[in-house]
Amino acid sequence: MGTSMDAFLQEAGQAIGAQWVDTRDATLARYGEHTLPAGRRTPGAVLFPDSTADVQAIVAAANRHGVPLYPISTGNNIGLGSRAPIATGQVVVDLGFRMNRILEVNEEICYAVLEPGVSFQMLHDELARRGDKLMISATSGPPHGGVIGNALDRGAGYGPYFDHFGMLCGMEVVLGNGKLIRTGDGSLQTDNRLNWHVSKYSAGPALDGLFSQSNYGIVTRVGVWLMPRPPAARSFHFTFPDDDDLAEIVDLCRPLKLSNFVPTLFRISNDLYAISSEAKNQEYLAGSKASISDGARRALREKHGLGAWQVSGLFYGASDAAIEPMIQRVRAHFERSGKARYIAHEEATAIAPLRVAIESMTGRPGIIELGMLQWRPGSGNSWFLPGTPMAGRHALELDHLGRGIFKKYGMDYIVMHVASARFARGLHVLVWNKDDADENARADACYRELAVEFARRGVGVGRAPVDYQSLHMDQVMPELRETYSAIKKALDPNGIIAPGKYGITVA
Numbered sequence: 001m002g003t004s005m006d007a008f009l010q011e012a013g014q015a016i017g018a019q020w021v022d023t024r025d026a027t028l029a030r031y032g033e034h035t036l037p038a039g040r041r042t043p044g045a046v047l048f049p050d051s052t053a054d055v056q057a058i059v060a061a062a063n064r065h066g067v068p069l070y071p072i073s074t075g076n077n078i079g080l081g082s083r084a085p086i087a088t089g090q091v092v093v094d095l096g097f098r099m100n101r102i103l104e105v106n107e108e109i110c111y112a113v114l115e116p117g118v119s120f121q122m123l124h125d126e127l128a129r130r131g132d133k134l135m136i137s138a139t140s141g142p143p144h145g146g147v148i149g150n151a152l153d154r155g156a157g158y159g160p161y162f163d164h165f166g167m168l169c170g171m172e173v174v175l176g177n178g179k180l181i182r183t184g185d186g187s188l189q190t191d192n193r194l195n196w197h198v199s200k201y202s203a204g205p206a207l208d209g210l211f212s213q214s215n216y217g218i219v220t221r222v223g224v225w226l227m228p229r230p231p232a233a234r235s236f237h238f239t240f241p242d243d244d245d246l247a248e249i250v251d252l253c254r255p256l257k258l259s260n261f262v263p264t265l266f267r268i269s270n271d272l273y274a275i276s277s278e279a280k281n282q283e284y285l286a287g288s289k290a291s292i293s294d295g296a297r298r299a300l301r302e303k304h305g306l307g308a309w310q311v312s313g314l315f316y317g318a319s320d321a322a323i324e325p326m327i328q329r330v331r332a333h334f335e336r337s338g339k340a341r342y343i344a345h346e347e348a349t350a351i352a353p354l355r356v357a358i359e360s361m362t363g364r365p366g367i368i369e370l371g372m373l374q375w376r377p378g379s380g381n382s383w384f385l386p387g388t389p390m391a392g393r394h395a396l397e398l399d400h401l402g403r404g405i406f407k408k409y410g411m412d413y414i415v416m417h418v419a420s421a422r423f424a425r426g427l428h429v430l431v432w433n434k435d436d437a438d439e440n441a442r443a444d445a446c447y448r449e450l451a452v453e454f455a456r457r458g459v460g461v462g463r464a465p466v467d468y469q470s471l472h473m474d475q476v477m478p479e480l481r482e483t484y485s486a487i488k489k490a491l492d493p494n495g496i497i498a499p500g501k502y503g504i505t506v507a
């Protein structure tokens, strides 16, 4: 095996067309940038395949020449690594630019079959064009994020189909060793693929999970289950006045999810998570290096008519009238606390951060939440993603821990808990000025301390920014790490696909 990048690029160009091999400085600079504390990770080249056969040819050539590849769907993983590779010099395989076809929409059984470049917005628009009978599970992140990239990174939405990886069914994968496999009933040796995207558990080991948050292969096609769009949808919202109300909120949400009375997840966003999408930190702009003061937070809450916490959920039904009694039941449940202030659906549609909840729970991608990236200038953004059992006392203890660490490093505590029956994922958002070296170092140290302190309490993360994947992997038992490596060795013996991702290498 040689190590010549030039020979690899020439071979890749012969396979996919030389015009789809990009080594221009401007392109490499654009693909190397990201919002995390570390410096740029400039790729060696960017390739734009058009088909599974192209991907296979690229992987085969990479194996021959020992060139590491980094696949992306659309590369909109903002705050988690964007489209930059794990290490400088890896060749980005941008699947989104050309492999962005919606291969099938089945409106009878409610699924779509997609190539990796199909974005949430593209799928939404195609379903709308067909009469809006099906809805996507939207994120509240970039509408141009990829449905498959997001699902493989175990991203999530907010409606009943929130578990994006769980809603995938039937994959086509080019393994690191160059072999092509289909999972599930798609693996049967016939051209008939009747059950590929509807049967979740076929005979034998279920391998699909191997391709999420890993570096064992490149996924080139997937079935995605879709929810029928209900005739009506109405949301409900409550604000709570105090930071420590989180404990009571969590205890109020839990029974409504355990019984599945409320079909969506609850979005429990703190003041800054809600308000930062349409405001800037004025204390920071006036020269403060500390976390925003409690006084300024209170003033922002008053100005925006929001609380220390906002709770949002939504019902689907046959009509608004059919839904209303369910909303009244939830309202009575929350108002028993004596602290909740109810905000009705119509009023919430005019409040941007609450409208995000409605849009995401009804499968409409939007850009409102991206505003939080400008809370402070300078484009620094990372996401610390631990979680809490759905018991108020645990949620509050972890809240105090996180709040204290953010404050220690002069970061603003921007948090949303996304709550299901037994567990809530806590989206902790760091937004800082990357151009300020001291602030950049503090943001980095803040994340690292959060990771260490939460893990000490038995709390890992659901997904990690590229800069910290090895840190998290070093926290797990060595036997598990060895197992990940052994699988890597079996499926990608030359370590071609994203070596180092989630700390996984062949050795």
Ligand SMILES: Cc1cc2nc3c(=O)[nH]c(=O)nc-3n(C[C@H](O)[C@H](O)[C@H](O)COP(=O)(O)OP(=O)(O)OC[C@H]3O[C@@H](n4cnc5c(N)ncnc54)[C@H](O)[C@@H]3O)c2cc1C
Pocket: 070, 071, 072, 073, 074, 075, 076, 077, 078, 079, 080, 082, 083, 095, 116, 138, 139, 140, 141, 142, 144, 145, 146, 147, 148, 149, 150, 152, 153, 154, 155, 156, 157, 217, 218, 219, 220, 369, 370, 371, 372, 498
């Ligand atoms: C304000 C804001 C809000 C956000 N809200 C949400 C939210 O509500 N929910 C959420 O989940 N995320 C959210 N995000 C995070 C992120 O932007 C999205 O998850 C985004 O959709 C990721 O998709 P992508 O196509 O950009 O992924 P990519 O960057 O293309 O890929 C993600 C990862 O998967 C791997 N990968 C991609 N495609 C393949 C493939 N075909 N084969 C093998 N590996 C592959 C990549 O190597 C990468 O590691 C938010 C971000 C911001 C800034």
